[in-house]
Amino acid sequence: MTTPDDTRAAQNGEAGCRAGGKRVAVVGATGAVGRTMLSLLRERAFPAEEIVLFASARSAGTQIDGRTVQLLDEHADLSGFDIALFSAGAGTSRQWASQFVDQGATVIDNSSAFRRDPDVPLVVSEVNPHALGRHHGLIANPNCSTMQLMVALAPIHRAVGIERLVVSTYQSVSGTGQKAVAELEGQAHASLHGMDMPAPDIYPEPIAFNVIGAAGSFADGDDHTDEERKMMFETRKILEDESIGVAVTCVRVPVRICHSEAVNVQTREPLSAEQARELLANAPGVVLEEVPTPLRAQGRDEVFVGRIRRDESHPRAVGMWVVSDNLRKGAATNAVQIAELLGADRAGVPVG
Numbered sequence: 001m002t003t004p005d006d007t008r009a010a011q012n013g014e015a016g017c018r019a020g021g022k023r024v025a026v027v028g029a030t031g032a033v034g035r036t037m038l039s040l041l042r043e044r045a046f047p048a049e050e051i052v053l054f055a056s057a058r059s060a061g062t063q064i065d066g067r068t069v070q071l072l073d074e075h076a077d078l079s080g081f082d083i084a085l086f087s088a089g090a091g092t093s094r095q096w097a098s099q100f101v102d103q104g105a106t107v108i109d110n111s112s113a114f115r116r117d118p119d120v121p122l123v124v125s126e127v128n129p130h131a132l133g134r135h136h137g138l139i140a141n142p143n144c145s146t147m148q149l150m151v152a153l154a155p156i157h158r159a160v161g162i163e164r165l166v167v168s169t170y171q172s173v174s175g176t177g178q179k180a181v182a183e184l185e186g187q188a189h190a191s192l193h194g195m196d197m198p199a200p201d202i203y204p205e206p207i208a209f210n211v212i213g214a215a216g217s218f219a220d221g222d223d224h225t226d227e228e229r230k231m232m233f234e235t236r237k238i239l240e241d242e243s244i245g246v247a248v249t250c251v252r253v254p255v256r257i258c259h260s261e262a263v264n265v266q267t268r269e270p271l272s273a274e275q276a277r278e279l280l281a282n283a284p285g286v287v288l289e290e291v292p293t294p295l296r297a298q299g300r301d302e303v304f305v306g307r308i309r310r311d312e313s314h315p316r317a318v319g320m321w322v323v324s325d326n327l328r329k330g331a332a333t334n335a336v337q338i339a340e341l342l343g344a345d346r347a348g349v350p351v352g
Ligand SMILES: NC(=O)c1ccc[n+]([C@@H]2O[C@H](COP(=O)([O-])OP(=O)(O)OC[C@H]3O[C@@H](n4cnc5c(N)ncnc54)[C@H](OP(=O)(O)O)[C@@H]3O)[C@@H](O)[C@H]2O)c1
Pocket: 027, 028, 029, 030, 031, 032, 033, 034, 054, 055, 056, 057, 058, 059, 060, 072, 086, 087, 088, 089, 090, 092, 110, 111, 112, 142, 143, 144, 174, 175, 176, 177, 178, 179, 326, 327, 330, 331
């Protein structure tokens, strides 16, 4: 028998929804992360009674999966949402997230707007879900490069303590959004067809057949990029240890999806490569491989770790190579996992 809820779910194109589920707002639904969040809500059969899509005037009125994208402006109805998943840039989050919270929603924000706020938990679902217990309506999702690093390093930090990290990232262009993917493809196409590459717009240099040794932007007077600062700050906040040294170089490479990281981990207690492998073999969300690659990790939710080896230059250091899909675990998957954990908490299952 078809119930009114079933009918509404069918009208909204929602596979896997069940009666009494959540009302979910997806802000930035037309973007690289937003579209991935919509796929994940469907794939994971998130118990959504209704999903409402929001974006700017650029794409309001367009259709995604049979739903019409709503304009997020002062006329938008923000009432009655249980969860609002934000991925529309820090400015949009600063302007609109608290308005959703005031109307009763819990906001899970992918932008950098609130990550440094001590009152806002910064959560990786496998690492510090206990931090959700102290949220006041706002929860921040970490930066994509930090996210995958934390999944790989938290088991090591818990076991032997991390003293210092030296990380170099190889970040894909989808980390900068859909326009950056189009920029890479346009430049690559032109170059392969003997034409002049279109001038760079998103990045300061062409990204096709190139490597840009400073991913992110430089704030006034800073010799580190904002991406590098995010990894330094967020690592310490998530691992709840201000003493961890973090040296990082963020690099943009001409890869569509998946960030890779070369990581040197200096531990407090001794840790052999074999012990590191054992710790990570049993770690949630981690898959061990010889040499993970972006093309193999794309579309997957796990963090792939390989090349675990002793650093022969230091008595307490190991090296590793960490790859993960920045749109999935680096953003959308973690946001949906947090929404699932919140649901579990409400149902009486303690978070963490
Ligand atoms: N890409 C990643 O790997 C990644 C990982 C972690 C976190 N993040 C964060 O997630 C956010 C989105 O990134 P993205 O890569 O998905 O970017 P994107 O592909 O450029 O998409 C941006 C989205 O935001 C919407 N938007 C922009 N301004 C808006 C406004 N004033 N009101 C409502 N919607 C607005 C856009 O809507 P229109 O279609 O109307 O323009 C679009 O849906 C950023 O804060 C980013 O830092 C991204």
